[in-house]
Amino acid sequence: MGLFDKFRKGLKKTRDEGITAQMDEVIETYDEICDELFDELEEILIMGDVGMPTAERVISDLKAKIDNDGITSVKEVRETMKDIVAGVVWGGSYLKIRTKPSIILVIGVNGVGKTTTIGKLALRLQNMGRSVILGAADTFRAAAIEQLQVWADRAGVDLIKHGEGADPAAVVYDTIQAGKARGADVIIIDTAGRLHNKKNLMDELNKISRVIDRELPDASRETLLVLDATTGQNAVNQAKDFKEAAGITGIILTKLDGTARGGVVLAINNELDVPVKFVGVGEGIDDLQPFDADAFASALFDMKPSHEDDDTLSDFVSGVETDD
Numbered sequence: 486m487g488l489f490d491k492f493r494k495g496l497k498k499t500r501d502e503g504i505t506a507q508m509d510e511v512i513e514t515y516d517e518i519c520d521e522l523f524d525e526l527e528e529i530l531i532m533g534d535v536g537m538p539t540a541e542r543v544i545s546d547l548k549a550k551i552d553n554d555g556i557t558s559v560k561e562v563r564e565t566m567k568d569i570v571a572g573v574v575w576g577g578s579y580l581k582i583r584t585k586p587s588i589i590l591v592i593g594v595n596g597v598g599k600t601t602t603i604g605k606l607a608l609r610l611q612n613m614g615r616s617v618i619l620g621a622a623d624t625f626r627a628a629a630i631e632q633l634q635v636w637a638d639r640a641g642v643d644l645i646k647h648g649e650g651a652d653p654a655a656v657v658y659d660t661i662q663a664g665k666a667r668g669a670d671v672i673i674i675d676t677a678g679r680l681h682n683k684k685n686l687m688d689e690l691n692k693i694s695r696v697i698d699r700e701l702p703d704a705s706r707e708t709l710l711v712l713d714a715t716t717g718q719n720a721v722n723q724a725k726d727f728k729e730a731a732g733i734t735g736i737i738l739t740k741l742d743g744t745a746r747g748g749v750v751l752a753i754n755n756e757l758d759v760p761v762k763f764v765g766v767g768e769g770i771d772d773l774q775p776f777d778a779d780a781f782a783s784a785l786f787d788m789k790p791s792h793e794d795d796d797t798l799s800d801f802v803s804g805v806e807t808d809d
Contacts, residue, residue: 491774492784495766499747504533505785508566515559522562523548534717535748539755543569563786571782574754578762578776579806580735582615583705586664588672588697592690592731593711594723598739598765600629602711603675604636605773606737606763611640613805615670620660621646622653622693623677633675639770643667653677654692661700687730709762711737712753715744721752728757735762737773742766747785750776775805 499505507529515522523544530540546569547562556565580589589606593599607617619637623629627649637644645660657674664672677689697706710733712720720738727733736753741764750761761776783790 488774488777489780489784489790491766491772492764492777492780493787495742495764495772495774496747496781496784498743498745499785500787501745503745504529504535504748505787507533509563512559512562518551518557518559518562522559526566530748530751533748534746534752536718536721536752536756539573539752542755543573543751546572564788567782567786567788570751570785571778573751574761574776574781575778578735578760578778580707580762580775581705581806582610582671582707583806584703586661586669586672586701587705588661588674588701588707590674590676590690590693590706590708591711591737592676592708592727592733595626597711597713599623599711600632600636600675602737602739602763602765602773603633603673604640605765605770607637607642607673608640608770609773610671610805611642616668617642617671617673618660618664618667618669619644620656620672620674622656622660623675624649624651624653624656625677629675653689654696657693657696658700661697690731707735707762708733709735709737710759711739714738714741714746714749714764717744717746717749718752720749721756724753724757724759728759733759735760737761737763737765738776739765742772750781 508526511525527540527544530543531537547566550565550569591599591603607619610617619633619642621630621633621644624647630646634644645656645663647656653676660672660674676693708731710724710727712724724736736759738750738761741747753761763773764776766772766774779790
């Protein structure tokens, strides 16, 4: 199954029950393009977890493109909307892994699928020929360490761990030393994502960052926030808090297949100016997919992607940017 087909399957609920179905219903009721059509489309976007700022941008861009291209047919509005959506979510989605080792910090609150995501990401990198080592620096919960061990075993990668309540920075230090000694290409660190006390979270992440700066000063580094797509606008608000506390470089959006709120991707990209780098489109271990704007927009509107061949698309999109 190619990337477009995976997105198409993952966005089925959004197409059938969410903003796509509602937009189709509205477009079919109009014989000509008019302000009332734009108003209704904007309202659907706002109510569909796209949010007001992003909805206003989408409709403004839609109007401009329709004027510039001289579009007069209502039937063409849908395809034009697809192009606008792709433009909103485009850019910066590749995971930057340019050094050996590179380091990835993963944060996210309980229940969003953080541990599962780390396991799937580790497996993806392993399948690309990258050696990976994991660090269990979310020491707040013993269950987090145990779950990460299960996924490390599934992915066939090493895990560095201490006991519950251990100093997360000490775990990071030991993981980096092990990564250096074993010649790992990528070090992935599971960090605590508690938001009930942002100061503690910030202090903890700052301490971890100081360890990384000291031990791997020139390493490529990503700080990825895992969000649950089913929470809609709450995910956007959560991301704003984490961006303030942790300086995130990218977002992994899980459970996209389990929600009609796929429009939240637009809000995340537009309001936060932080790219979505991967999305979870199923329960399988290989269902963590690199985010591609054209595949997303095409699947959202159930249209053929702009890429000439989706098999080619699935071959070259790995989600990882390297110097290889």
